[in-house]
Amino acid sequence: MKQYLLLPFMLIAGVQNASSGTTNEMTDTITATQQTVVIAGTVVDEAGEPVIGANISIGKNPEIIAVSDTNGFFSLKKIHGDETIKVAFLGYEPETVRLTKGKQTYRIVMKTDASQLDEVVVVGYATQKKADLTGAVSSISSRALSDRPLTNATNALAGLASGLTVTNSGGNTPGYESQSILVRGQGTLNNSAPLVVIDGMTGIALSDINPQDIESISVLKDAASSAIYGSRAANGVILVTTRQGAERAPRITYSGNVSFETVAKRLNLVTDYADFMEIQNAGLIANGQAPRFSQGKIDEWRNDAGRNPTVYPNTDWQAHIYRNPSVVQNHNLSVTGGSKRVRYNLTFGYINNPGMIYYTDYERYQLRSNLDVNIKPWLSVGANIFGYIDKNNPSSENAAAGGDVIFGSGAFNTVPGMTLYDPATGLYGGIQNPEEENVSNFNPYRRQWFYKPEYPTKTKRSVVKLNARLTPVKGLTIQGSFAYNYWERNIEHHLTDRNLYRFTLDGPVLIREGTVRTYIRRYNYKNTYRSSEITAKYDFDISRLRTSVFAGMSQEYNKYDTDYYIKYDLVDPSLGAINAGMTNGSITGNYNEWAMRSYFGRINFNWDDRYLIEANLRADGSSKFAPGKRWGYFPSVSAAWRISQEKFMAASSSWLNQLKLRASYGSLGNNATTSYYMYQSLFATANYILNGNIAGGLAQTVLANPELTWEKTYMTNIGLDFAMFNSRFSGTIDIYNKNTKGILISLPAPLEHGTSTVPNQNAGEVNNKGFEFDLRWNDRIGKVSYNVGVNMGFVNNKVTRFQGDVSSINGVYKTQEGKPINQLYVITVDRIVRDQSDLDYVQSLVDRNPDYFATYQRPELGDFLYRDANGDGKLDTNDRVEIGHGNVPRITYGANLGASWNNFDFSVLFQGVADYKVYYNNQAFRFVTVMGQSLIKDITDNSWTPENPYNSKYPLLRNNANGKNNIASDAFVHNAAYFRCKNIQLGYTIPRDVTRKFFVENLKVYASIDNLFTITDFPGLDPEVGANVGYPSVRQYSIGLNISF
Incomplete structure (x- = not known):
């Protein structure tokens, strides 16, 4: 193995x-x-x-x-x-x-x-043997990513490393996925994303990289390993190394797969329109209103029994808007080879994803070239060139700018009594029941059509990095590099409309004209980044002391431009010119820029492979802050003791291969708290009098704070690495304490400031404490080689300094000192009022205090009775309670199993989270019957009714979106813990004595399934997505081929 x-x-x-x-x-x-x-x-x-x-x-x-x-x-x-x-x-x-x-x-x-088997790990600006590491680093090899139908590298990381939380928050289409990565939890009230460094370059998203190009990924988790990146490393660092050339004959490799995507889960909606009308009538009656739908219409739908679906539809919107399946293609072709003088790797990739939702197709072409040339024994140069072009239909202008997918959310906000589209006439349908016509005519199919861009959104990225390496004397290496990174996105929409019709047995009848105002709208985004860097490293030995000294400096510059313009009333919607609009709209544009200069260094001492010490220091100067506050200094120190190398451990050497104790402490920074020292945000447009006339201008409306500076994180880490039984069993265990100070927050304004807006200040503090472990077992039974790996991370988050006794409440989320960030804050349900005895209890509460229900309505039969949590004898917002531990899971874990026998190989990856609560009042999961919106069958079948007073899970359904049973309460707080089979695959490598007859070096075929199953109590579409709607989570069935010549 x-x-x-x-x-x-x-x-x-x-x-x-x-x-x-x-x-x-x-x-x-x-x-x-x-x-x-x-x-x-x-x-x-x-x-x-x-x-x-x-x-x-x-x-x-x-x-x-x-x-x-x-x-x-x-x-x-x-x-x-x-x-x-x-x-x-x-x-x-x-x-x-x-x-x-x-x-x-x-x-x-x-x-x-x-001694040679020890794994080499990529760290900041260097590589180290894993045995020599003094910091907390998780390494993910390309083998963990191979043979998976990955089009986005971010998706691949879940479950592969401890302390790593990868979340797909849903809502966006292929190419615009809303994904987040946290390293050791949410450590700040602001941007908690880790720094991503790809081949030594920042400013490139992990999702931009072709997963097939990745050689290894290192996750730097503590201050010792991350401090070399200083002001951007407070939330951890993810280092990605792409495949390089090799000293060998040219090898041509093709890897490709075809995936069949289906929706991982659908909600069980009420799709029988006759039932839907009866439920809506019952909700109206429960709310004291007259029923809307006549028995005659209900009988019409029920008696038709699906014989005329265009006239009497029972539309299952999810079945119509989702492709079944969506066929995704992923192809990669690479050439690798070289000699002692020249090494090269060239890769071309192509992705075609039609999207699970119509009009969300995505296509991408990408190219990467890594070249290294040894000009002299003491001089080598290299070039890293990377670029891609993608085209995407984001389904709506909101999605193009990062918002929800209209078509996806429309499936849960539309009634089943609507015909989507009649292929016989080419017409779009509206509500087929005249009794509901003026309530809802939202046809997401039609709306998706007119939001569909006539021209797909186009994104381009071009990256070039040139480097040179000089080794003038033994042990000394000097490197210099220059990188240029250009990104551009162009979005164009032509908004038109279609008429809506009611289809009758006698033919279509126009019920709504397409009156949406036509327009052409364009967005242009550009980002230019360039950096230059020079480093020097000197390795030398003095007796048994190995020493490495490293120093460097870098200069970075970034500029971001945006332009937007719109014109209305198109002469002809088919014209693509901006002048096709007859009425001027608006034109806006902006740009911002920043620069950073950095000095950094590291020194390593290794005495006799037993005692290891490392120290790092980085100084960053950023233009984002005011003069005098621009420089930050971020030191760290770490040490390790390889106990297994001691003479007194000799007796254990037969079974204990490695035992190492690590400890580190250091400080890190976060400059992502503000974009560009907030000069612009201090001013707003205002009018003033000039020569008796009103003139437009700018006025300072916000107080300035020239003291704004970095957030700083101070972290302590203690770790243990071990390997035993001939390295068959190995692992790492870490505990840490992370304090982030100087978090940018808004404090209450002193009275003497009047109505002026007080600027943010570096006043917040957050503490994260946790532990994590990675355990691995590799062995062989007969001809079967197998490996098992498990990892787990636990983090406890707490705000230690905020606004004193003042808390920040945003909807159902609360942040205050002594509590987690964004803890759920809702009223709690005491019971459902099921019978007369419960009504008598409600009356007794009123008898004791006539104002008991002054804030929340008095419940009747079937309603929720909320709890007086603080016991003050009345029900109000002060009875809200904190629930859960914030909006990030406290526990993340993963497990993998691999086995091989002869030419077969098998692997499975499990991943999950625990101790995680989500507020879910969306996607029709509401205890109301709102006209024009979908209903979930589980709720309608199990709600309180006079006929079912005692066995109901849910309260009485009233036709009122703001009704007493739809108040933000713990009835909508759900356990979002889950256990997921993330990937399972089976592969077969054709024997070499067969393939060599066809001049094939290696040939492997495989099949895999992503998201095979998820075990959870969460009632929504996906606990990872939570309450978000739009683009669904998918299950992928893939077949693939890897072939090398």
Whole structure:
């Protein structure tokens, strides 16, 4: 199994296989001359598993003349029978075999070399052996991402590393996914996103990267590992390294998959319109109103029984707006190779996703090229070029700007008595029942059509990074780089409208003209980023002390431009010119820019591979803050003790391979609290008198705060790394305490400031405490190799300084000192008033205090009775209580299982969260019957009625959106914990003795399923999405192919 884990190193060290053979060939003995023979053999590890990619050389000649294939086989032609062959592979002790005259087949067993097997991990500006790490770093290899139908790298991270919370918040279409990543929870009241660094460059989103280009991902979680990035590392750092060239013959690789997407879950809505009308009538009666629908209309629909669906529709909106399935294509072609002088990797990728919802299609072309050239033994240069172009129909102008998908949310805000579209006439339908016509004519199918952009949104990104590396003397490496990153998005909408019709047995009848005002609207967004950097690193040894000194500086500049314009009343909606609009709208534009200069350094000490010390320091100066507050300094120090290397541990060396204790402390910064020192926000347009006339101008309306500066995070981390039983069982355990200070908040205004708006101040503080672990087991039973991994992270979040006794309440969320960020704050339900005894109890409350229900309405039969939580004898907003631990899960976890047998491989990834509450009053999950909106069958079937007073889960449904049973209460607070099968896959690699006949180096086919199942008590579409609507969570069934030449 071990050699599979080392495949990335093979790509670096591999060479062209000079000669390889099949099993039959290796059992043949062919004598070329009296002096030479053909030698064949098999290279295996101590468990008898083939070692793939072992290098074979002859005698003292370092030239590699053969490489073992996927079955561990190799063959050597024209070899003298008394030669000595050498076999080497990373992670194993080299083996030397003296050939025996007359013997042509050999079995070579390689022993593990624990000193070489240690994993290399990418850290800030460097790589380190995992055994030498003093900080908390999680590493994710490309193997964890392979053979999955991934079009977005962010989706891949969930469940793969402890302390990492990946959330798909839904609402947006392919290419505009709303996803967030948190490292060790939400550490601030402002931007909590981690810094993403891709091949040493910032300013590129993780979702911009082709997952097939990724070689490794490192998550830097503590101050020791992150401090080298200073002011942007308070929320953690995610380092992505893409695939590089290798010293080998050119290898052409194609990897592709086709996925069939279906909606992971649908709500069970009331789609029988006759039932829908009866429920609505009951809701009106319960609210003291007359029923709207006549028995005659109800009978008409019921008697038709679906024979005329255009005239008497029972529309299941979810069935109509979702594709079933959506077929997604993902293709990648790469060329990798090189020599000692030049190494290259070129990758082309293509994605086509029609979208689960109509008119949300997405298409993307992407290209990446990594080139390294050794000009001299002491000088090398390189280029990293990356770019993509994508086209997307975001379904609405809101979605194009990051908002909800109208079509998706429309499925839960439309009645079943509407015909979407009549293919026979090409007309769009409205409400088919005249008794409801003036209540709702919202046809999301039609509305989606007129919000559909005539021209798709286009996004472009171009990135170029040039670098040079100089090694003038032994141990000294000087590197310089320049990076340029350009991003552009162009959005255009032509808004037109369609008429709506009622379809009758006698033909269509116009019920609503398309009166939406036509317009052409354009948005242009541009971002330009450039940076230059120079670093120097010097490694030297003094006796048993290994020392590494690193220093550098960088300069960055960023400019963001926006332009927007609109014209109304198009002469012809088919015209794409802005001049097609007859009426001027508005034209706006803006830009902002920032610059940063940084100095940073690191020093590492390693004494005898036992005692490790690392210190980092970064100084950042940012134009986002006022002069005098621009510079921030972020130091860290960490140490580790490799206990297993001590002499007194020698007796344990047979079973304990590694035991290391780590500790770190440091400070980090966050400059994402404000965009650009808020000069502009201090002013607003205002009129003034000039020469007796009113003139327009600017006036300062907000008080300035020149003291604004960085948020600072101070973190302590203690960790333990271990490996035992010949490294079969290994893991890491970490505990941490993270304090963020100087958080930007708004404090109450002193009275002497009058009505002026008080500026934000660096006054808030948040504490995160937690622990996390990663455990792994790798072993073999007979011919089956297997691995098991589990990880878990727990974080407790608390605001330690805010506004004193003053809390911030935003809807159902509350933030205050001593509590988590955005804790749920709602009134609680005492009971459903089910019978006369409950009514008598309600009366007793009124008897004690006539104003008991002054704030909330007095309940009647079937209604919620809310709890007087503070016991003051009346029911009001002071009876709201805090629930849960904020809007981020306290516990995240993942588990993976992999196995291989012969040429088959199997893997499954589970992922989930716990201790997580969500407020869910959306998507028709309401205890009301609102006219013109959908109803959930579970609620209508299990609500209180006079016929079902005792077995109901839900209260009486009243036809009132603001009714007494729809108040923000714990009835809408749900346990959003879940356990999900994130991915399951099965692959088969075609034997080499078959593929080599077709000049194929490697051929693998596989099938996988993403989001196979989710176990949860959450009643909505997806606990990860919560109350958001729009674009649904999907399940993917994929088949794929990987082939190399």
